[in-house]
Each structure stands twice: as structure tokens, then as C-alpha cells.
Amino acid sequence: MRRPLIFDITKASFDDGPGIRTVVFFKGCPLRCVWCHNPESIDPDHELFFDSSLCIHCGNHAVGKTCFTLARRDVGNVYTVDELMEIILQDKIYYKSSSGGVTFSGGEPTLYMDYMSELCRRLKDEGVHTALQTCGYFDYKRFRDLLLPYIDLIYFDIKIIDETEHIRFTGKSNKIILENFQRLMYEDLHEGVCVIPRVPLVERITATEDNLSGIASFFHTHHIRECEFLPYNPSGIDKWERLGKTRPEGIPEKALSFQTQKKWVDFYKNRYADFAASASDL
Amino acid sequence: MSYTYKKSKINIFRIIWDRMLRKVRETFIAQMDSNKMDKLLELGLKAMSLLFLLCPEYRENIKGFKGKVAFNTVDGQLGATASFGRFLHLPVLRVRKTAVSNANVTITFSDGQAMASFITEPSPDIISGILDNKLNFTGNMNYILRFVFLAMDIPEVLGIRTRLPDIR
Amino acid sequence: MYEHIDKVRNILKSLSKSSMKSQFPILDDLLTRHYHAKAEVDIERALFMTRYYKDRTNSKKPEALKRAESIHRYLSNRKICFHDNNFLGGACTSKELGAPLYPEYFGITIWPELHTISTRTDNPQILSEKDADILNKEIFPYWMDRTINERVRPIEPERQALFDKFIFYILSKAGTISHTTPYYELVLKKGVREIIEEAKKREAAEEDSKKKIFYKTMQVAMEGVLQYARNIVREAKIAAAGETDTDKKENLLAIAEVLSNVPENPPRNFREALNAVWISQVAVLAENSNMAMSPGRLDQILYPYFIKDYNGGTLTIEDAIRYCGSFWLKMADNVNLVPETAERMFGGAGAVPAITLGGVDWNGDDAVNELTYILLKVTELLPIRDPNVNARYYSGVNTKDYRDEVSRVILSTKAIPAFFNDIENIKTMQNQNISLEDARDYSVIGCVELGASGKQYSASSSVFMMLHTVLYMALHEGRSPATGNKTIGVKTKALKDMKSYKSVWDAYKAQLEWLVDNAVHLNNSYGRKHQEYLATPLLSCFFDGTMESGKDLIDGGAIYNSSGVTHIGFADVADSLAAIKDICFNKDNDDISLKLEDFIAIVDADFNGEDKIYNYVKNIAPKYGRDISANSIAGKMVEINYDLYNSRQNYRGGNYQLAYWTMTNHAGYGRISPATPNGRKAKEVFSSGITPVSQVNTDVTTAYKSVAQLPSNKISNAYALNMKYTPISVNPESIKKFSALIEGFMKSGGQQVQYNIQDYKTLKDAKENPDKYPDLLVRVSGYSAYFKSLNEAMKDEIILRSQYNMGTGEFVSIEQE
Numbered sequence A: 001m002r003r004p005l006i007f008d009i010t011k012a013s014f015d016d017g018p019g020i021r022t023v024v025f026f027k028g029c030p031l032r033c034v035w036c037h038n039p040e041s042i043d044p045d046h047e048l049f050f051d052s053s054l055c056i057h058c059g060n061h062a063v064g065k066t067c068f069t070l071a072r073r074d075v076g077n078v079y080t081v082d083e084l085m086e087i088i089l090q091d092k093i094y095y096k097s098s099s100g101g102v103t104f105s106g107g108e109p110t111l112y113m114d115y116m117s118e119l120c121r122r123l124k125d126e127g128v129h130t131a132l133q134t135c136g137y138f139d140y141k142r143f144r145d146l147l148l149p150y151i152d153l154i155y156f157d158i159k160i161i162d163e164t165e166h167i168r169f170t171g172k173s174n175k176i177i178l179e180n181f182q183r184l185m186y187e188d189l190h191e192g193v194c195v196i197p198r199v200p201l202v203e204r205i206t207a208t209e210d211n212l213s214g215i216a217s218f219f220h221t222h223h224i225r226e227c228e229f230l231p232y233n234p235s236g237i238d239k240w241e242r243l244g245k246t247r248p249e250g251i252p253e254k255a256l257s258f259q260t261q262k263k264w265v266d267f268y269k270n271r272y273a274d275f276a277a278s279a280s281d282l
Numbered sequence B: 001m002s003y004t005y006k007k008s009k010i011n012i013f014r015i016i017w018d019r020m021l022r023k024v025r026e027t028f029i030a031q032m033d034s035n036k037m038d039k040l041l042e043l044g045l046k047a048m049s050l051l052f053l054l055c056p057e058y059r060e061n062i063k064g065f066k067g068k069v070a071f072n073t074v075d076g077q078l079g080a081t082a083s084f085g086r087f088l089h090l091p092v093l094r095v096r097k098t099a100v101s102n103a104n105v106t107i108t109f110s111d112g113q114a115m116a117s118f119i120t121e122p123s124p125d126i127i128s129g130i131l132d133n134k135l136n137f138t139g140n141m142n143y144i145l146r147f148v149f150l151a152m153d154i155p156e157v158l159g160i161r162t163r164l165p166d167i168r
Numbered sequence C: 001m002y003e004h005i006d007k008v009r010n011i012l013k014s015l016s017k018s019s020m021k022s023q024f025p026i027l028d029d030l031l032t033r034h035y036h037a038k039a040e041v042d043i044e045r046a047l048f049m050t051r052y053y054k055d056r057t058n059s060k061k062p063e064a065l066k067r068a069e070s071i072h073r074y075l076s077n078r079k080i081c082f083h084d085n086n087f088l089g090g091a092c093t094s095k096e097l098g099a100p101l102y103p104e105y106f107g108i109t110i111w112p113e114l115h116t117i118s119t120r121t122d123n124p125q126i127l128s129e130k131d132a133d134i135l136n137k138e139i140f141p142y143w144m145d146r147t148i149n150e151r152v153r154p155i156e157p158e159r160q161a162l163f164d165k166f167i168f169y170i171l172s173k174a175g176t177i178s179h180t181t182p183y184y185e186l187v188l189k190k191g192v193r194e195i196i197e198e199a200k201k202r203e204a205a206e207e208d209s210k211k212k213i214f215y216k217t218m219q220v221a222m223e224g225v226l227q228y229a230r231n232i233v234r235e236a237k238i239a240a241a242g243e244t245d246t247d248k249k250e251n252l253l254a255i256a257e258v259l260s261n262v263p264e265n266p267p268r269n270f271r272e273a274l275n276a277v278w279i280s281q282v283a284v285l286a287e288n289s290n291m292a293m294s295p296g297r298l299d300q301i302l303y304p305y306f307i308k309d310y311n312g313g314t315l316t317i318e319d320a321i322r323y324c325g326s327f328w329l330k331m332a333d334n335v336n337l338v339p340e341t342a343e344r345m346f347g348g349a350g351a352v353p354a355i356t357l358g359g360v361d362w363n364g365d366d367a368v369n370e371l372t373y374i375l376l377k378v379t380e381l382l383p384i385r386d387p388n389v390n391a392r393y394y395s396g397v398n399t400k401d402y403r404d405e406v407s408r409v410i411l412s413t414k415a416i417p418a419f420f421n422d423i424e425n426i427k428t429m430q431n432q433n434i435s436l437e438d439a440r441d442y443s444v445i446g447c448v449e450l451g452a453s454g455k456q457y458s459a460s461s462s463v464f465m466m467l468h469t470v471l472y473m474a475l476h477e478g479r480s481p482a483t484g485n486k487t488i489g490v491k492t493k494a495l496k497d498m499k500s501y502k503s504v505w506d507a508y509k510a511q512l513e514w515l516v517d518n519a520v521h522l523n524n525s526y527g528r529k530h531q532e533y534l535a536t537p538l539l540s541c542f543f544d545g546t547m548e549s550g551k552d553l554i555d556g557g558a559i560y561n562s563s564g565v566t567h568i569g570f571a572d573v574a575d576s577l578a579a580i581k582d583i584c585f586n587k588d589n590d591d592i593s594l595k596l597e598d599f600i601a602i603v604d605a606d607f608n609g610e611d612k613i614y615n616y617v618k619n620i621a622p623k624y625g626r627d628i629s630a631n632s633i634a635g636k637m638v639e640i641n642y643d644l645y646n647s648r649q650n651y652r653g654g655n656y657q658l659a660y661w662t663m664t665n666h667a668g669y670g671r672i673s674p675a676t677p678n679g680r681k682a683k684e685v686f687s688s689g690i691t692p693v694s695q696v697n698t699d700v701t702t703a704y705k706s707v708a709q710l711p712s713n714k715i716s717n718a719y720a721l722n723m724k725y726t727p728i729s730v731n732p733e734s735i736k737k738f739s740a741l742i743e744g745f746m747k748s749g750g751q752q753v754q755y756n757i758q759d760y761k762t763l764k765d766a767k768e769n770p771d772k773y774p775d776l777l778v779r780v781s782g783y784s785a786y787f788k789s790l791n792e793a794m795k796d797e798i799i800l801r802s803q804y805n806m807g808t809g810e811f812v813s814i815e816q817e
Helices: A081-089 A092-098 A111-123 A140-150 A162-171 A175-188 A211-222 A234-243 A258-281 B007-031 B037-054 B056-060 B113-120 B127-129 B141-157 C005-012 C018-021 C025-036 C046-055 C063-077 C108-112 C129-143 C149-156 C157-164 C184-188 C192-207 C208-240 C246-261 C270-287 C303-311 C317-331 C340-346 C369-380 C402-413 C422-430 C436-440 C468-476 C501-535 C535-542 C572-583 C596-604 C609-618 C628-646 C663-672 C698-706 C732-747 C761-766 C792-800
Strands: A006-015 A019-024 A045-050 A074-077 A101-105 A130-133 A153-157 A194-201 A227-233 B067-073 B081-086 B092-097 B105-109 B135-139 C039-041 C098-100 C170-171 C354-358 C389-395 C418-421 C442-445 C449-452 C463-466 C563-568 C656-661 C720-726 C752-757 C778-779 C784-786
Touching: A006 C698, A019 A081, A019 A111, A019 C317, A045 A211, A045 A234, A074 B127, A081 C208, A081 C468, A092 C463, A092 C732, A101 A111, A111 A140, A111 C720, A153 A175, A162 C025, A175 C609, A194 A258, A194 C303, A194 C389, A211 A258, B007 C063, B037 B056, B037 B081, B037 B092, B037 B113, B037 B141, B056 B135, B056 B141, B067 B113, B067 B141, B092 C501, B105 B113, B113 C422, B127 B135, B127 B141, B127 C340, B135 B141, B135 C157, B135 C192, B141 C129, B141 C149, C005 C369, C018 C025, C025 C317, C025 C628, C046 C063, C046 C129, C063 C208, C063 C270, C063 C501, C108 C129, C149 C157, C149 C501, C157 C354, C157 C501, C184 C192, C184 C270, C192 C208, C208 C535, C246 C270, C270 C317, C303 C317, C317 C369, C317 C596, C340 C663, C369 C402, C369 C792, C389 C402, C389 C422, C389 C442, C402 C732, C418 C422, C418 C732, C422 C436, C422 C442, C422 C449, C436 C442, C463 C468, C463 C501, C468 C501, C468 C563, C468 C572, C501 C563, C501 C572, C501 C628, C563 C628, C563 C663, C563 C720, C572 C596, C572 C609, C572 C628, C628 C656, C663 C792, C698 C792, C752 C778, C761 C792
Parallel strands: A019 A101, A101 A130, A130 A153, A153 A194, A194 A227, B067 B105, C039 C098, C354 C389, C389 C418, C463 C563, C563 C656, C720 C752
Antiparallel strands: A006 A019, A045 A074, B067 B081, B081 B092, B105 B135, C170 C463, C354 C442, C418 C752, C442 C449, C778 C784
């Protein structure tokens, strides 16, 4: 079984699903979205963050030695399933009080089907609600057999509807993603699992009239009424430098303003309503 | 405090006070090395004593006050006592050149310098002094409070109303 | 049981801060006046007391009677003022915002500042030249040999000298008889007249002369209260006659009508009940200093009057808000008199009268009623410094709706109320031999302390113990920063002879025991001097047990007679011990290993030139709030404190109950303390209350858990846990999650938690531009304060507190933002 690296575990999150949640961030992603706000999540291998402003040149620079100033931070740690279980279960009392649970994010958690499968099975045994945030780029059969039985909630990203554009901005075709999404919705949606499609809003990339129209049409065709929008968050911008990497060109430096965000959501809703209206005309 | 002085009177006091302060500062600087700070203290107390004598309104502050505030340093080198009492029926301040043992309160400074800076401080702060380990006291703290008030009242008496800059 | 809750809550929903002006113009006006009021020193009480005591015809009387008669004289002659349109009659002082001067305590400490107190930079308190002259020539000269600390000094010179040094312990008995919850219910149930009659009967039947005097003093003091009420009636009528504004006139006449009945007789309606409680509070503050005198469970004691009027159709919800809001603003009509140095170190506090809402009743049933929700609404509409509002919550008995509503008010006001966990708090009180019923009826005193309402004279701020000094002494053979090279405590081992962590711990324990012993002895000596000179007949009337026992409160007349101890520097000391253990006595530490004497030398040199070690201590060494090893040291510190006090008794035959709250002391003491081994450099602030040290990078739930795992049965006076969150949009979902977070903390064993919903940026801006944030309310360590009025150290401490992003749950470091 491939043992994944995990680059962060945050607790008491209000933003990543129902109730209070622990969020586990896996390292490694099949896509290369240019707007990615967790650049450290892309490469599946161990990396280092280095913040030169903190460094006091103490000589502890070698890997394996502790950096006292936290100038150098490991990105990516190995956890056995047991270890991760222990950390997740520390907050069980909060999951219970809030109907919360754990959310797997990344990176792409489905890169580690076997690991995830065991982890989620054991979490279900403990009665912990499990949520998955996925880009949808995975081996469907393995997903269905190994993971789906133990997942309560899936946040499924539909980022760009046009294949060429998708390739341009994420490095991969969206064919598998859209296929997976349809198979999930039509073949395997069982009681007890909930799928929430999510659309990132990045100006000039995903937040365009063409793309949002296309997504509205796609969702309407597949009877998807609800979806969530993820406004672009530039908080990851300075992480590129600390990783020692060059930041991709053309990514916005500012967060989406509330007004612009509303403008695009309204645009999407209007388009969706248009499709619904024209459908009922038929 | 409601002091009503005739203008001419104020001028006289002011001149005396200014001279005194100058003298005090000069002495202070001159004696920094000689480590004989008690002159400074004595001088300050004497100035105060003189003011009680000259200024009836200031004298009002110590009507009926009987008490001794003694000053010394840890090494016992320096010392003085301000002794408040009566001469005939007039309230007076007598200054002694040593710290008496039966004072109501004795303020002990860590050294001459601590004593000097306390005395020349526009608003002497006993608690800060204690916290900074610059001074210590035995006896009734309220006598120090009263003494500090009397010291701080001098500029008021002289009509120097402006508050001196805060030193923190 | 409370059938109107839904209906009342629906009405309350329509009332918001933004519509205050239109819906409650009078409250809005009172609030504006409050924000603009300048504090004035009030010498009226001091003058009446002084003249009484100087009067030679009184000198032969028993001290207790002198006390009663002087209070009577003040109450029955004091000036009656109507500064504003408040619906309630009576005022704590003769000023709109008054700082009463208690000359028998610390009032005299402003002597040096008589000329400057009005104009000083930090929180000036206005004093007229005439009053300053009276203080200087008449009041202070009389008291200079009679203040309580000067009465104690001759019998306790050494222990008092330690107190004078400030860095070992502070005893609040030098400044007050207070920090308790009086039994105001009594004045509602019986009325003052009946209390006087009962005391009279008992006096006649009593043979013990001391008890006889006590019953006499009760009557004398309470007659003063009645005269005070009669004077208000008279003056209100006179003022009404001269008033042209009809609303004002009507209100004055209504006040006259109300006070013609109460507090002499039981109230006939809700307004009378509220005013009776307020008059009682004013009366108690005429006798005892205005520090944390806490009215307690108002939603319980006033409920019968509320529901009767509400059901009878004579009181609307809006009326109730008007009256209760009036009460809130009345509670805020006084502040402490604070000399400048104290202001610099400890400034910004209010008088901290605590009000307690919710929780369970004597039987353990849900006590959250319609009035609870009304008072929560008042708290939201009037986010003022005093009163200090606290919400009790019993998981499983109180509803989730209630918990959510309290959470909503916290998010909406960004600060208040504080949350208290009934399950743990009732248990820990029971562990102090308080009966289950009485424990269930607990109320919060002052900052966070717990007391059986009206039954327990808690004196809960008796001792402030400086744990950082204990640690310093343990590491310096009993020397202290304020005593130079002299060993003042126990001469414990030299550092080079401490060969294990246990020897460090033993030294810590030895120094602590020595200080506890001194503090307890001195506290008891103060108590005995109180018994000699400062009888409290008025406060005693408002306590269950005093009438039956014939004993004044300070003689042990209450049913429970504890004293309270709180601790400064808790988290920093826990982290310091953990760092010592990790760096000097941990064979498995591959990163760093130092001899104890070398490490402490580095600490004593303020980590100068030792960046590597400094960074290790700061970032890597174990910390309370994050690491199990440090948490376990924190737990042991709580246990050892408990063990040391558990074997000691106070002068009233009660025990010592422990707490961990710090007011502003942790900031002030930080400023004057040398570096500590946890990477806190000299002059940096200490952490507040029981809160883990600021900027320790940890998960928020790990921090909660670290606090919750402390042995709460050994913290019977509770603690203040300060948490700071970035503001979040307030909607039903965020409220529910926030509320569930609090539930989780309580379920894991937490006793108390309070919040500042603020970010670094705003607070820094508020420090730079105080005028932009005139009414920014923050939680300090158990009480609320206006940020602008806090001293610099305290402002910095609040800014520095660890901030969590409520959305992502992440810790946000101060550099990061």
C-alpha cells in the first residue's frame, strides 16, 4: 500500500463541511491548476518550506535536524493509519456536539485509495462523518469499490467545462472527471452519500461567461440543482517562493471581491434558470 | 488647592525657589562623585522647611501634623530626617542630618544615586521605586504619601501650575 | 415550565442595536451619556465617615456600632441626585460617574496626586480643588494612622513587608471587604422593615453581648437605608415639581412612588423589585468598597415579579428591557479610585459587579426563563463594561437553543457574556463541602469566581499569588528580583546541585509553600483586623445565616466562609518548568542539552546573544496548550496549589478556594519581571488567567483540551480562559458551530471560557487610534473593559493573544497577519 504524505491537519474548521471538522490535507495531485492556493499539495514527494527572514544561520540546516526558528519546515509527513486515526479521534467530542467529522482534502486524497479505504472504514466504525474533497480525476472502479462505501459526503470539483481550456489551465483533460461525475450520479448514488459539486471562481479562467454557461448547462442536463462556488483565494501566493519554486504566470493576486463573486453567482443562476425555462418549453 | 497669593509675593518665592533649585542641581552634580548625597537631601528639606516658615498657605498643609520621615541608604552612609511638629503654636518642619531611629517611616534607598533621583523626580513614585528595587521602607507608608504630597505641592504654592513632564 | 419563552423570544428577535434609538430612546440616551461620562472622585462618604469618627462623643462606642452609625449617617445625609432619565432611583455616588473614596482602605494612596489626578494621561479622575483640600487637610490626616494596612503592619511587619514589595503576593483585604454575592432576594421577600424587626426581637432576647451589638448594628445600618430611600422620595417629588418636561416629571414621580414602598416593604411589581435590588447594592457599596460586589442570579430572583406583571398585562417585554437596561447603566455608574502607579500597572478595570444568567435551579431543573432571554438581549443592546454578565450552561438540562442564543450574543457583541459550565462547576463546589442544592444555586463573583448565592462569603480575591516569583526563587536559592542578593525565602539547592527535574520541582514546591504560608497568615491577620475595626452590618443583613448565628459576616456569620486565592503567571511557569525539564533533564533530547546552571544563566541574561537557544525554547520546547508533557506539569501545579491550601484555614473557620484569573495583573507584572525560562523575555507580559501562553502554535481544540484536562475539582473558584477569534459573519450556521465548539470544550471538562472576536489588525489600529474606537469592548481576564482605557501593557497583551481563524480553524500568528 502506498503510504501518502500529509502536509497539514487543521482542527475545528467551520468551512469544510457540516459541523466542526478536522481537515486532513494529502500531498500529491494529478492536476496542475494554475490558481492552486496550496502549491505544496501538488508534488507527492517531501518538500521544504524555507523562510529566509527567520533563519539565524545556526547550522542546523541538514534534513533530520530540528530547525529551531521554524525557518525550515517539512512539508509532508508520514502517518500510519493508526496515528492518523488517533489525531482525528481527538476531536470526537466536537464532531458529536456539532454533527461534524473529518474532511479529506489536498492535494488529491483519491491518489491513495487503499490507505483512504482503510482509514475511512475505521472512521465509519467509530461513527465519524467522512467528507472528501476531490478533483474527480481518479480510477472510478477502484473509487467505487474501495472508497465510496465509507464516504458520507463528496465535494466534487467541476472546474472548467471546455476540454481544451481545462487542459490549458490544469494540465489534464476533463474527460475522466466529467465521466466519473456522471457515473457517480447515475450508477452509484446510494442513500447516505451526498454529492455537492463545487465550482471555483477564478476571474478570466473559470469565472467567464462561457465556462459558467457551460457548467450551468451541464448541471441542468444532469439534474444537479445545488452547487457551491469557491471564490479564489490568493493566500497561497507567497508559498511558491518559500517552496523554492516559481509561481505560475497570470494568477490573480487579489481575492475575488464580494461584488464580483455575487455577479458571477447571479450570472450562473440566471443561465441555469434559462436552461430550466427552455427545457420546460419543450 | 485654593491658594491666593499676591503677585509680588509669588515673584519673591519664585526667585527663591529658582535659586534653590539651581543650587540643588549644582550641588547634585558636584557631589555625584563625592558620594555625599545627604547635602542634597538636607538642602531640599531645608528649602521645604523655609517655605513652611515663609508661606502661611503652605504651612496650612501641616497644621496639627506630628511625625517624622527619615531617609537613609542601605550602606548607612547617608541620612536625614524631616520632623514635623510645632514651634510655639506654629507648625514647622525641622531637618536633622541623620536618620533617626524612632521615625514613623524610614525610606531606605539602595544608594546615593537612587536617593538623588527620587528627590529630583518631579513626581516621585514610591511604588515604582519599590518595584525597581531602588527603595524600601519600614513603618507607615501613609507618611511617605503625605510627604510626597508636600513636595509636589511646592510648585503649586509657587504658582508654577504647569505640570512637569512625566518621566517614565 | 416557562410557557412564554417562544413568544418572548419572537418579540426579542425584532429588537436590535440598530433600532435602539427609535425603540428605546431613553436607554440610547443613557448609553451615550455613559460613554461620554468622565470619572469623578467622590469624597462624600469619606467626609461623613471621617467626621463621625472624629466626633469625640462617639469614641467610647464599640467599633462595630461606630461602623453602623457612620454608615447610617452617610446614607441618611448623602446628597440625592438625578443626573439623567434613568428609571431607577438611587446612585452609588453623588457624581454621574463616581469613583468613591474609601479612606479606611486605599483611598489615601491618591494623596501625592491630589493636584494631578484630574489631568493625568491615563484615565484621569476629576477632583475639585475644594475636595482635594478637604482630603489633604481633614480626611487623610485622620486616617493616616488608621488605614487597615497600617493597623496590620505592626503585628505583621515581615509579611507586610513582603506584601509591600508587590512581587510576592497581593492581599485584597487591604483594600476591600467584597468579592461576594449578597442575598438580595431577602429584601424582596421580606423588605427591610421586617429584617429590622427581626433583628430587634433577637437583640432583646439575646444575652451574649457581642451578638446583642451585632443585632443592634443591623438595625442601625438598615435604618440608614430606609432614610436614604425616604430622602430620594422627597427629592424626587421636589424635582418633579420643578420639572417642565412631562416625561421626566412622570418618571420622577414614579421613582418617588416606587421608593415609597421599597426597600422597606416587599415589592409590588417588577420595577419595584429591580429598584429594591439596586438600592440594596447602593447601600452595600456605602459600607464596602466597590469591588466585585455581585448581584448574582437576577433572572432567578426577579422572575416571580416579572412573570406576575407580564401575565397580569401590566408589563410588556419592552418595559422589562427599559427597566433592566436602566439597571445595567446604574451598575456602571461607579468605577474604582485608582492612583496613577496602579493605573499604569493594573488600570482599566471597572468595579466588576457580576450578574449570572441561566443554568439550573436548586432542584437541578432548567432555570432558563423568559427573563434570562430578556437580560441577554439587554446585554446585547448595552455592551458596556459593567455589569460583568455571565451565562451558566448545564448541558443536557439547558436547551441547545439557549446555548445558541448566548453564543449569538457573544458573536454579536464580540465579547460578552462569558460562558460557565454548570456540570464541572457544581461538582467542584461540592468538593468544597457545599451542598448540592447550594452549589446548583451558584453565581459568579467579580471576574470568574463561584459562590453559593447569598450563603457563601467568598472574599474570593483574598490572595493574588505570583507564581513567576515562586519559580524565580526556586531557581535562585530563595532570592528574589526585588531583594537583590539576600535569600528571602527558603534556601533551596544551588542550581549546580539540582541533579534531576525532581529537585527543581521540590525547590519550586518549597518556595511556594513558604509564600503560601506567609500569605495565609497575613490574610488571616487582615481578617482579624477587619473583625476588630471593619464590621459589615449592612452586608451581613444580606446574607443567609447571619441573623440565625448572630454573627457579622466577617466573624463567620455566613453559612459558607471561604477565602479565595488566584494565581498570576500560571502558563508561563508551566512552560518554564517544561522547558527546564526538556533542556536540562531529558536524555532523549537530541536537539539541545544544557546544564541547569548554564541554561538559567542564559535566561537571567535575557537570552542575550543566545538566539539559537532562545528560538528552541520559544518554538520547539514543550508548551502547555500543545504538548502533553507541559500539560501534565500544568496539572501538577494545580494539584500542588490545592494541596497546600487544603490544609489551611482562614480566620472565619472557612477554607481557601483556588482560582486562576488575573484581571490586568499578568500584563503589569510581566512589565516588571525578568525573563522566564519559557522564552519570555524581561518585561514581556505574562499570559492571562489559565490561558496558554500567547502565540504558542497549537490547534484550537488542543488548546481547549489542555485546559479542560486540568483537575477542575481542585479549581473551585474557576478560571478565566481567554480565546480570540477572527470575526466571522454571524449567521445561523456559524452560530451553531461556535455554540457546538463551546459545548465540546465543556464536555471535555472545561469550566469557563470567554472570547474576543477581534483580529490583530483591528486591535493594533485601536491602540494607534483610540478615538476611532471609543466604545470597543474587550474581555480582559474575567471582566470587560473599554480597550481605550486599558494601560499599554494590557493593550499589548490583548493584541498578542493567539488568534484563531474561526472559518478554517487555523492558528494565525501575529507575524502572519
